[in-house]
Amino acid sequence: MLRCLVIDDERIAREGLLEFVKQFDFLHPVGDYANALASIDLIKNKEVDLIFLDIEMPGIKGIKFAEMIGDLPVMVIFTTAYPEYALKGYKVNAIGYLLKPIFFEDFEKAVLKAKKWHELMHTDDGESEYLFFKENGVSHRIVVEDIMYVKSLQNYVQLFLKDKRVVIVHNTLKAVQELLPAKKFIQLHRSYLVQKACITSIDGQFAHVHSTALPIARDRKQLLAELLTQRAAGDF
Incomplete structure (x- = not known):
């Protein structure tokens, strides 16, 4: 329908x-x-x-x-x-x-x-969620699970994907955050969103997505600590 x-x-x-x-x-x-x-x-x-x-x-x-x-x-x-x-x-x-x-x-x-x-x-395996993002007038079908993190560049954002592609979208970080499932993504900093499951380690100042260090805002540190506890408990 x-x-x-x-x-x-x-x-x-x-x-x-x-x-x-x-x-x-x-x-x-x-x-x-x-x-x-x-x-x-x-x-x-x-x-x-x-x-x-x-x-x-x-x-x-x-x-x-x-x-x-x-x-x-x-x-x-x-x-x-x-x-x-x-x-x-x-x-x-x-x-x-x-x-x-x-x-x-x-x-x-x-x-x-x-x-x-x-x-x-909407033809899919029944499991993967996906969204369409436009880059230079071309719509890209992006599986949500493939988005490791999102970086803000003023009126643009960069989507960093698991296959090492970077898609640049003319949009704000806030608008992209509204499209992504809140249970899977967290805002670490005013310039970064990250998929919780892609965080490989946290060292106080930074959350690491493999070899990439993403800054953590001061008011996010407590939330990150809670995420570590959830991960240890196997909640994500």
């Missing part, structure tokens, strides 16, 4: 898309908005799989909004009366582009593509 959100400043356009959505048993509407920013909490809470997003709207434009949510696990199909936006739309990894007036046949092709893409993203 794909949970769908319609964002368009024109009420008639929203109603038309919702009528199309009702024709497919694998689509479930979760809301419609005239203003994109009003939907941000719903999207951040991972309650949406697919957004039908208008481009030309008062306030924040659809392209800009798609860039804002680019690192969240949600698919975007642009809906617009302006064909010149197509290239920009695909640069922000939209999976579809519907030109108004939207015909049912075109809508059907777009949502079937979304369904296939969603199934591909």
Whole structure:
């Protein structure tokens, strides 16, 4: 089931898309908005799989909004009366582009593509959690267990992976922390998140991930001591 959100400043356009959505048993509407920013909490809470997003709207434009949510696990199909936006739309990894007036046949092709893409993203061994992070306009499927630690570089973060890759993401450390499971990751310092299971040793000032020493903030030392106790007890 794909949970769908319609964002368009024109009420008639929203109603038309919702009528199309009702024709497919694998689509479930979760809301419609005239203003994109009003939907941000719903999207951040991972309650949406697919957004039908208008481009030309008062306030924040659809392209800009798609860039804002680019690192969240949600698919975007642009809906617009302006064909010149197509290239920009695909640069922000939209999976579809519907030109108004939207015909049912075109809508059907777009949502079937979304369904296939969603199934591909969620085909796994049933155990691994993963997220999509965008680097230089390309989305990378990253298994959460493969992230050893995350380093903040102001408006960017670096994801250090077990296979020695480093993925650079245009996002804040706080935003990435919200995506990662809190039970598995801990913030050691204002610039570092680390996967608890990847900490190989702690020497007071630093937590070591193999040969890499990550600084520990003073207010984190007690928490790290508790983690060591948990590890000794076999809790992680």
